[in-house]
Amino acid sequence: MTNTMGIILSESNSQVYSLTERRAISALPIAGRYRLIDFVLSNMVNSGITNVGIVLKHKYSSLMDHLGSGREWNLSRKSGGLRVFPPYIRRGLPGVAEGNIDLLASTESFIRKSKQQYALLSTGNAVFNINFTDVMDFHTQNNAEITLVYYEHNQADNRILSNRVLLEVSEDNLVTRIEMRPGRPKSNNVFMNLILLERDFLHYLIDEAVSVGEHDFIRDILIKNLSNLKICAYKFDGYIGCVDSVRSYFEISMDMLDADIRNELFNPDRPIYTKIKDQVPTKYENNASVHNSLIADGCIIDGEVRNSILFRGVNIGKGSKVFNSIVMQDAVIQANCELQHCILDKEVVVRDAGRLIGESGHPMILGKGEIV
Amino acid sequence: MARTECVAMILAGGQGSRLGALTDEIAKPAVPFGGKYRIIDFVLSNCTHSGISTVGVLTQYQPLDLNAYIGNGGSWDLDRNNGGVYVLPPYVSMQENKWYKGTANAIYHNIPFIEKFSPSYVLVLSGDHIYKMDYRRLIRYHKETGAAATIAVMPVPWEEASRFGIMNTDDNGRIVEFLEKPENPISNQASMGIYVFSWESLREYLISDELDSASSNDFGKNIIPNMLDNNESLYAYRFEGYWKDVGTLHSLWEANMDIIASPPVFNLHDHNWRIYSKNPIKPPHYISSDAVVRNSCVTEGCHICGYVDKSVISDGVTIEKGAKVIDSIIFPNAHIGEGAVIEKTIVGEGAKVGRGVVCGVHSGDDNPYASNLCTDGIVLINGNIEIEDGAVIFKNSMVRTYEKGVIDND
Numbered sequence: 001m002t003n004t005m006g007i008i009l010s011e012s013n014s015q016v017y018s019l020t021e022r023r024a025i026s027a028l029p030i031a032g033r034y035r036l037i038d039f040v041l042s043n044m045v046n047s048g049i050t051n052v053g054i055v056l057k058h059k060y061s062s063l064m065d066h067l068g069s070g071r072e073w074n075l076s077r078k079s080g081g082l083r084v085f086p087p088y089i090r091r092g093l094p095g096v097a098e099g100n101i102d103l104l105a106s107t108e109s110f111i112r113k114s115k116q117q118y119a120l121l122s123t124g125n126a127v128f129n130i131n132f133t134d135v136m137d138f139h140t141q142n143n144a145e146i147t148l149v150y151y152e153h154n155q156a157d158n159r160i161l162s163n164r165v166l167l168e169v170s171e172d173n174l175v176t177r178i179e180m181r182p183g184r185p186k187s188n189n190v191f192m193n194l195i196l197l198e199r200d201f202l203h204y205l206i207d208e209a210v211s212v213g214e215h216d217f218i219r220d221i222l223i224k225n226l227s228n229l230k231i232c233a234y235k236f237d238g239y240i241g242c243v244d245s246v247r248s249y250f251e252i253s254m255d256m257l258d259a260d261i262r263n264e265l266f267n268p269d270r271p272i273y274t275k276i277k278d279q280v281p282t283k284y285e286n287n288a289s290v291h292n293s294l295i296a297d298g299c300i301i302d303g304e305v306r307n308s309i310l311f312r313g314v315n316i317g318k319g320s321k322v323f324n325s326i327v328m329q330d331a332v333i334q335a336n337c338e339l340q341h342c343i344l345d346k347e348v349v350v351r352d353a354g355r356l357i358g359e360s361g362h363p364m365i366l367g368k369g370e371i372v
Numbered sequence: 373m374a375r376t377e378c379v380a381m382i383l384a385g386g387q388g389s390r391l392g393a394l395t396d397e398i399a400k401p402a403v404p405f406g407g408k409y410r411i412i413d414f415v416l417s418n419c420t421h422s423g424i425s426t427v428g429v430l431t432q433y434q435p436l437d438l439n440a441y442i443g444n445g446g447s448w449d450l451d452r453n454n455g456g457v458y459v460l461p462p463y464v465s466m467q468e469n470k471w472y473k474g475t476a477n478a479i480y481h482n483i484p485f486i487e488k489f490s491p492s493y494v495l496v497l498s499g500d501h502i503y504k505m506d507y508r509r510l511i512r513y514h515k516e517t518g519a520a521a522t523i524a525v526m527p528v529p530w531e532e533a534s535r536f537g538i539m540n541t542d543d544n545g546r547i548v549e550f551l552e553k554p555e556n557p558i559s560n561q562a563s564m565g566i567y568v569f570s571w572e573s574l575r576e577y578l579i580s581d582e583l584d585s586a587s588s589n590d591f592g593k594n595i596i597p598n599m600l601d602n603n604e605s606l607y608a609y610r611f612e613g614y615w616k617d618v619g620t621l622h623s624l625w626e627a628n629m630d631i632i633a634s635p636p637v638f639n640l641h642d643h644n645w646r647i648y649s650k651n652p653i654k655p656p657h658y659i660s661s662d663a664v665v666r667n668s669c670v671t672e673g674c675h676i677c678g679y680v681d682k683s684v685i686s687d688g689v690t691i692e693k694g695a696k697v698i699d700s701i702i703f704p705n706a707h708i709g710e711g712a713v714i715e716k717t718i719v720g721e722g723a724k725v726g727r728g729v730v731c732g733v734h735s736g737d738d739n740p741y742a743s744n745l746c747t748d749g750i751v752l753i754n755g756n757i758e759i760e761d762g763a764v765i766f767k768n769s770m771v772r773t774y775e776k777g778v779i780d781n782d
Contacts, residue, residue: 031656265655268654284665297656
């Protein structure tokens with residue numbers, strides 16, 4: 001798919017509360033050593049895409065730091081490679097983008113000057129492993145003008161469906177109706193915020209939309225043109241975890257303890273790349289007792305850990321118990337602490353005998369660098 | 373080429389024959405160590421942290437893996453637009469077509485490489501030592517004394533002194549005598565095989581040594597004694613810290629155990645002196661509900677369901693339910709089958725140990741795999757071989773190839 005450029009829109013989402021207070025949702029740490037954006041970015045690279053632009057809305061410094069030159073994703077290239085677009089003020093456009101059309105418009109010259117025939121648009125908040133060449137094959141076989149990627153949500157869970165964009169798809173793969181966060185969902189095909197189309201056509205659509213002051217790609221471009229464009233839908237059958245709330249973040253994190261999901265996501269033929277930290281292997285001390293947990297490098301564990309995820313460089317002191325929790329990078333849990341249903345952001349310190357008990361479904365969240 | 377004050381030359385061509393099957397197909401500096409490293413990572417990381425960014429790696433024996441591993445040097449921050457890391461294998465020239473005859477000869481053949489950088493000093497290092505050292509201090513000492521050569525030394529136990537090259541110094545640290553493996557040592561200051569030379573002086577000695585057909589072209593045997601004979605000023609730089617030459621299977625095993633001891637004898641959890649390596653692209657490791665892991669280190673991509681104690685587990689290793697791994701080193705991507713018991717064993721890369729295999733637990737007189745390289749009860753299972761279910765491997769075995777049914781499991 002070297003003939004396709006990738007564009008990732010990193011939008012912010014206030015639903016993940018303090019975890020996204022200082023970072024874009026795509027910069028959210030997940031699965032012990034990754035950030036959410038690593039998944040879609042690695043998928044693009046593994047599908048042969050070598051020209052990727054990442055458009056940042058605000059709170060972008062942690063993402064810029066994470067991505068660097070793009071070397072870890074093999075995107076430090078002479079031609080193409082990784083382009084990061086921090087928000088900037090441009091004549092004719094407001095400083096802070098209102099919608100995704102404004103974000104795309106801010107990269108107008110990048111889209112115009114790229115040489116690839118196709119463009120793949122995505123957000124950066126999903127955990128999945130997909131081969132985009134399958135989507136491309138589908139797109140050309142169906143002679144589609146636009147292809148949207150969706151998955152079938154298998155529970156009739158209105159709580160989730162009413163919060164998503166849903167697609168009604170005909171037998172010949174045509175999108176016949178699009179529901180935006182419907183109160184009473186009719187379909188359970190959830191749009192994955194993945195759009196494939198020709199680059200020239202994208203440029204034309206954005207130009208047109210901006211000229212009439214439109215902001216939202218789904219509402220103002222897709223829904224309005226449903227009857228006069230050939231919009232097809234490709235169904236993705238693999239595991240998909242879309243982070244849009246603390247609850248979904250917690251659930252998706254815990255999904256990583258399932259060997260089947262882990263083996264699918266971290267398929268050695270399509271690896272997920274991330275920033276390398278050169279951490280040492282994790283050290284298990286004499287009192288360590290770890291069960292059903294995912295542990296990154298650089299930890300020192302002398303306590304008990306169950307059903308939990310430890311990021312790089314976490315310290316668990318003697319006599320401490322960490323159950324059903326997510327502990328991010330460089331957090332320190334001193335001796336004789338007890339943690340249940342907690343999410344500890346980076347560099348949190350829990351001092352001796354600290355006790356933090358959250359509820360199942362409502363984890364207790366400690367912000368970056370807090371000391372308890 | 374811009375002038376470079378100091379060029380490091382890493383001798384990485386040794387065969388490492390005392391490591392047995394581990395070095396059948398790879399050079400010793402490429403042997404895995406400490407869960408996610410290769411032996412050469414230590415010296416390369418030391419160079420990077422010491423601000424030495426022009427590094428030549430002299431390869432000769434089985435260089436393929438080592439070359440691929442070093443790549444463009446990016447893993448150690450040695451992908452520079454001026455300098456960086458260069459892999460220097462022997463090559464054919466108009467005048468001659470020769471392998472590196474000795475350590476000094478290897479440097480001699482690369483005089484043109486070194487000259488490109490017009491250095492004042494050349495640091496000669498060995499690619500098979502485990503240690504953390506700030507070479508800036510060694511070089512500063514070399515400049516202060518104005519020596520022609522400075523040799524890093526460290527005290528070794530007196531009873532072992534006769535196994536090393538021993539430096540006898542005067543009160544100022546100037547070397548008055550150098551004895552290779554002396555029977556009755558009068559000092560316990562052993563050479564660590566780390567030298568810094570003033571380049572102009574070294575170049576002359578290398579050229580004259582090459583003309584001497586009786587010379588074995590070795591730093592310890594020829595260059596250093598010749599310099600002493602000519603009354604050059606040679607100084608000993610005392611290093612205090614951890615240093616280990618992992619030349620034998622037992623010393624390799626010991627050095628691995630040194631990093632998992634509590635507190636560690638050799639501490640790798642050091643943010644100021646990280647050891648860089650080519651990181652595997654693998655997810656964090658998973659410890660199952662059935663597993664017990666303690667006094668050990670485990671790294672990315674592992675899947676542990678068994679019992680692990682006092683062991684070093686490298687990336688991508690699977691240890692099945694009911695398996696016991698004790699006092700052992702498991703190299704990358706090995707698989708330990710259900711119920712297997714592995715003690716004091718080095719399991720090679722990608723080896724597959726079958727269910728219920730018992731390895732390194734029992735002694736037997738009639739051991740078809742007995743090897744005098746495997747001392748102190750150590751067992752070595754070669755990489756990429758398969759040990760059949762239920763097999764028993766005795767202590768002190770080296771299993772290069774395994775044939776089914778060779779051992780009855782009684």
